[in-house]
Amino acid sequence: MTNPYVPILILGGVALVLALGGLGASAIIGPKRYNRAKLDAYECGIEPTPHAVGGGRFPIKYYLVAMTFIVFDIEVVFLYQWAVNFSELALFGFVATMLFLVVITVPYLYEWRRGGFEWA
Amino acid sequence: MSYAAPHIGWLQIAPLAIVLGTGLVGVLVEAFVPRRARRTTQLVLVFAALVAALLLIVAQWRDTMASGGVSLFGGSYLLDGPALAIQGTLVVLSILAVAVFADRTSVGQDAFAPAAAAVPGSDYEELARRKGLEQTEVYPLAMFGLGGMLLIVAAGDLLTLFVALEALSMPLYVLTGLARRRRLLSQEASLKYLLLGSFASALLLFGAALLYGFSGSLHLGEIAAATGTIAGLEGLLLGGMTLLLIGLFFKVGAVPFHAWTPDVYVGAPTPVTGFMAATTKIAAFGAMVRVVYVVGPSLQWDLEPMLWTVAILTMVVGTVVALVQTDVKRMLAYSSIAHAGFVLVGVLAFSTEGIASVLFYLVVYGLATIGAFAVVTLVRQTRTGAEGTVILGEATHLAQWAGLGRRSPWLAGALSLFLLSFAGIPLTAGFAGKFTVFTAAADGGAVPLVVVGVIASAAAVFFYVRLIVLMYFTPEREEEGEEGVTVVTSSGFTTVVIAVAAIGTVLLGVLPGPLLELLGQAVKFLP
Numbered sequence: 001m002t003n004p005y006v007p008i009l010i011l012g013g014v015a016l017v018l019a020l021g022g023l024g025a026s027a028i029i030g031p032k033r034y035n036r037a038k039l040d041a042y043e044c045g046i047e048p049t050p051h052a053v054g055g056g057r058f059p060i061k062y063y064l065v066a067m068t069f070i071v072f073d074i075e076v077v078f079l080y081q082w083a084v085n086f087s088e089l090a091l092f093g094f095v096a097t098m099l100f101l102v103v104i105t106v107p108y109l110y111e112w113r114r115g116g117f118e119w120a
Numbered sequence: 121m122s123y124a125a126p127h128i129g130w131l132q133i134a135p136l137a138i139v140l141g142t143g144l145v146g147v148l149v150e151a152f153v154p155r156r157a158r159r160t161t162q163l164v165l166v167f168a169a170l171v172a173a174l175l176l177i178v179a180q181w182r183d184t185m186a187s188g189g190v191s192l193f194g195g196s197y198l199l200d201g202p203a204l205a206i207q208g209t210l211v212v213l214s215i216l217a218v219a220v221f222a223d224r225t226s227v228g229q230d231a232f233a234p235a236a237a238a239v240p241g242s243d244y245e246e247l248a249r250r251k252g253l254e255q256t257e258v259y260p261l262a263m264f265g266l267g268g269m270l271l272i273v274a275a276g277d278l279l280t281l282f283v284a285l286e287a288l289s290m291p292l293y294v295l296t297g298l299a300r301r302r303r304l305l306s307q308e309a310s311l312k313y314l315l316l317g318s319f320a321s322a323l324l325l326f327g328a329a330l331l332y333g334f335s336g337s338l339h340l341g342e343i344a345a346a347t348g349t350i351a352g353l354e355g356l357l358l359g360g361m362t363l364l365l366i367g368l369f370f371k372v373g374a375v376p377f378h379a380w381t382p383d384v385y386v387g388a389p390t391p392v393t394g395f396m397a398a399t400t401k402i403a404a405f406g407a408m409v410r411v412v413y414v415v416g417p418s419l420q421w422d423l424e425p426m427l428w429t430v431a432i433l434t435m436v437v438g439t440v441v442a443l444v445q446t447d448v449k450r451m452l453a454y455s456s457i458a459h460a461g462f463v464l465v466g467v468l469a470f471s472t473e474g475i476a477s478v479l480f481y482l483v484v485y486g487l488a489t490i491g492a493f494a495v496v497t498l499v500r501q502t503r504t505g506a507e508g509t510v511i512l513g514e515a516t517h518l519a520q521w522a523g524l525g526r527r528s529p530w531l532a533g534a535l536s537l538f539l540l541s542f543a544g545i546p547l548t549a550g551f552a553g554k555f556t557v558f559t560a561a562a563d564g565g566a567v568p569l570v571v572v573g574v575i576a577s578a579a580a581v582f583f584y585v586r587l588i589v590l591m592y593f594t595p596e597r598e599e600e601g602e603e604g605v606t607v608v609t610s611s612g613f614t615t616v617v618i619a620v621a622a623i624g625t626v627l628l629g630v631l632p633g634p635l636l637e638l639l640g641q642a643v644k645f646l647p
Contacts, residue, residue, distance in 0.1 A: 060237075085123070092125035106144050113151035 064116050068108075075104050129192045131180055132199045135173035135207060136274075140267035142169035146260030155253075162259040163222055169263070170215045177208045185641045191276065195339050198276035198410075201642030205479050206273040206406040210399050213486045214266050216620060217395035219613040220494045221258055226609040227511050231389040231497060232258055232298045233306075240303040255298060262395065265291035269399055273406030276646070277338040278328035278364070281407060285324065285371065288403060289317050292396050299389040301513030309387025316370070316380040324367025330360030340414045341647035347418045358422055364411060365426070371404035372460045375433040385453035390514060393449065394493030397456050398486035405463055409478055412467055413645050420470060427468055431569055434461030435576040443583050448496055448516045451583060452489075455542055458580055459485050465573050466557035469564030472643040477556035479639040484541065484553035484628055491621030492538040494614050495531055499524065502604040515605045521587065523596030528607045532591040534622045539584040541625045544577050549628035556636065 082089065082097045089096075111117065142165055149161050181204060184190070189200030224230050232255045235248035268288030275281040297310030332338055334356035335346035347357060366377060373381040385393045416423055438458025445451040463485070466478040499521065501512040515521070525532035541550035554577060558570045597605075628635060 088123045090123070090125070093123075103144060106147050110147050110151040 061119050064111070068111070068116075071104060071107065075101070126193050129190055129199070131176070132190055132192055133197065134176045135211065136267060136270045138169050138173045138176070139211075139263055139270060142166060143260045143263035143267060146263060147257075150257055150260065158256045159222075159254060162256050166218055166259050166263060167215065170211055170218070174208065174211045174215070177204060177211060180204065181208075188644050189646045191646055195276045195341065196280045197271075197274050198646045199274050200646040201644050202406065202409065202475060202479065203274040205639055205642035206402060206482070207270050209479070209483050209486060210266065210269050210273070210402060213398050213402070213490060214262070214395070216487075216490045216494075216617045217391065217398065218259065218262055219617045220391040220394055220490070220497060221262065223391075223497070223613040224611045225498065225614070226611070227500075229300060230254060231300055231391050233300050233303060236298050240307070245303075258295060258298065258392075261291040261295050265295070265395075266399065269403035272403050273410070275407060275410075276340060278331065278340070279338050281411075282321070282325055282328060285321060285367070285404075285407075288400065289321070289371075292392075292400065293317065295392045295395075296384055296388040298392070299387065302387070305387045306389065307387075309384045312387075313380055313384045320367050320370035320377070323363045323370075327360045327363025327365075327367060330356045330363065332360075334360055340411065344415045344418065344647065347415065354422075357419070361411075361415065361419060361423060362426060365408065365423075368404050368408040368411065369430060372401050372408065372463075373457050374430050374460050374464060375437040375457065376430075378434070378437070378457045378460075381457055382450050382453040385456070386447065386449045386516075390449065390493050390497045393453075394490045397452070397493065398489040401456065401460060402482045402486055405460075405467070405478065405482060409467055409475060410645055413470075413475065414647060417470065424468070427464070428566075428569060431461055431464035431468060432572050434458065434464060435572055436461075439576040439580045442580065445583070446518050448518060448521065448587070449493075449514075450516075451518070451587070452492055452496075455580065455584075456485075456489065458576060459542070461576070462554060462557055462573055465561045465566065465569045468566045468569060469557075469560040471560060471564045472640075473556075473560040474564055475643040475645075476636065476640045477553075477560040479642060480632070480636055481553040481557050483635065483639075484549040484625070487621045487624045487628070488538040488541040488550060491618055491625065492535060492542070494617045494621070495535040495538070497614060498531060498608055498610060500606055500608050502606045504602045504604065509604070509606075511606060511608060518587065518590060519597060520605045522590050522594040524590075524607070525592035526596065531607060531618075534618045536588045536591065537622050537625055539588055541629065543581045543584040545581075547626075547629045549625045549632070552629055552632035552636075556632075 078100065079097070082093055085093065146162055146165060149158060149165065153161050180199075184199060184204050185201055189198060189203070191198050221230070221232075233245075234251075234253040234255065235245060236255050238245035238248055265288050268284045268286070268291075272281060272284035272288060275284050293310055293314045296313050297307045299306035328338065331343050334353050335343040335350065337343060337346070350357075370377040370380075385397060388396070412423075412427075435458055438454050438456075438461055442451050442454035442458060445454060463478055463481050466474050466481055468474070469477065496514055496516065499515050501515045501520070502509050503512055504510075525536075537548065541548035544550040544554040554573075558573055561567075561573075562570045
């Protein structure tokens with residue numbers, strides 16, 4: 001009988017080999033043709049932002065959308081539990097969830113009134 | 121399987137609900153109330169809510185002390201004596217701190233950036249300043265932060281503790297970055313605080329996971345019970361406790377987890393510095409005392425080496441580094457680190473006297489801290505140019521404070537009082553605080569700690585008194601060209617805060633008895 005943690009150790013080893021192996025293999029056998037886009041700093045899906053020189057204004061719509069999405073996302077995560085247990089949680093669960101929805105709506109009202117959704 | 125709705129003690133959660141609810145309403149105010157009326161609306165809301173919360177806390181004091189408190193939400197919210205006492209302290213100090221937020225002084229500007237989203241030095245920032253915009257979101261942010269603090273001191277399980285810790289930290293990260301002057305420094309402080317704070321939160325969470333692995337429960341009481349019944353998993357238990365405490369050490373700024381403190385205290389707008397130096401530390405100590413006293417007793421011998429080391433390091437490093445500071449805010453930051461060490465000495469008494477002394481010390485420390493930082497907000501730099509004398513940001517360099525006692529005797533007198541209280545000179549509240557803490561610790565067998573504490577206090581007198589000597593006995597610096605220093609007049613709020621803090625400091629110094637007796641009732645933790 002081996003120690004029950006041995007499989008976890010093996011899994012960790014495999015993960016390490018995969019991670020280092022991937023990096024190593026691409027460093028050794030990967031083509032090295034650089035162009036401007038490749039050398040740019042990576043900023044998840046948008047143009048790398050300029051530095052704050054000469055006013056340095058940059059659009060923040062991307063961040064607004066990202067944050068809005070994340071909050072809706074989390075909201076749904078919580079709603080799923082409630083939906084599955086709707087009848088067991090009864091009135092208490094209903095009121096609690098409605099309160100949660102109200103609380104989570106407040107920031108959207110703020111965002112809306114402050115022009116967060118005006119992307120023209 | 122049937123689900124039973126938890127019992128909700130509406131009266132017991134009312135102060136917390138009011139504070140958080142006001143934060144939410146404050147956000148709606150920002151959304152729907154016309155710009156001109158926002159500040160007034162926010163102020164009315166915030167002060168009404170804080171006073172209501174305080175009254176509700178006072179109203180349930182007697183019942184809570186008599187019954188020992190109640191356990192709500194299945195033990196996640198434990199409103200016992202210490203929790204209620206610290207909640208009361210937090211609300212009182214928040215009233216004072218938020219009043220400093222509201223002060224526009226004779227310059228007509230508050231301490232916050234007119235448009236926090238503007239890039240520092242940009243045209244938009246200049247436009248916002250000229251239009252006289254104000255970032256009144258600071259009030260809801262302060263309320264959310266206070267809500268987290270009220271929750272953390274009553275948190276009965278590690279998950280609630282973590283959520284409360286995040287709820288109190290997040291608004292502070294934002295508030296730190298909102299300074300009107302020296303905005304880059306302020307934003308740098310905000311980022312540092314966020315990064316190090318997240319790191320500490322992660323450690324705390326890791327500790328919670330280990331403790332769950334040890335005991336199969338997140339409730340502090342059940343973890344404490346498991347220490348007596350489960351054998352052979354001490355590694356998980358001690359590792360978990362250590363990481364949990366490190367997370368809290370970080371929030372109170374104990375050495376070696378203090379590195380963020382000076383930069384953040386200096387970079388943050390001074391009213392915010394006062395708010396977080398006082399309330400965050402108190403809230404984190406509230407949580408720490410609960411953890412140490414509920415789970416700790418059976419581990420006292422295992423945890424003591426670490427706790428003692430941290431306490432001694434905190435007192436020594438805080439004091440020694442404060443000696444060489446040349447910036448008032450930075451000096452006060454290191455002094456607050458040293459004070460965290462003194463409170464830790466009280467925590468390590470491991471007795472009910474220890475709890476009472478910690479509660480008392482926190483009140484005393486909070487009053488003097490908010491008072492001292494409120495004074496700092498009023499001493500300003502000036503520059504004389506072609507268009508006359510312009511009043512700039514705070515004059516925080518020590519040399520700029522020379523001769524202040526002659527120009528503004530009241531202000532310098534109040535600051536001297538707070539400094540003497542920090543130093544622990546008799547007849548100020550600080551003396552009563554240090555005396556009770558050291559007595560409790562000595563009775564609890566922590567004599568070496570008390571010796572270090574007394575030596576550190578004696579050394580600390582030097583830098584507090586140095587500032588007093590500078591204000592009263594050093595001639596004013598010659599005006600060098602166009603740079604100067606002036607004292608602006610408060611628009612009322614800060615004056616009241618300084619007066620209240622000063623009166624409280626004297627009163628608690630001369631007559632500490634009644635408050636000590638009151639807090640002496642509030643020393644029993646619910647398991």
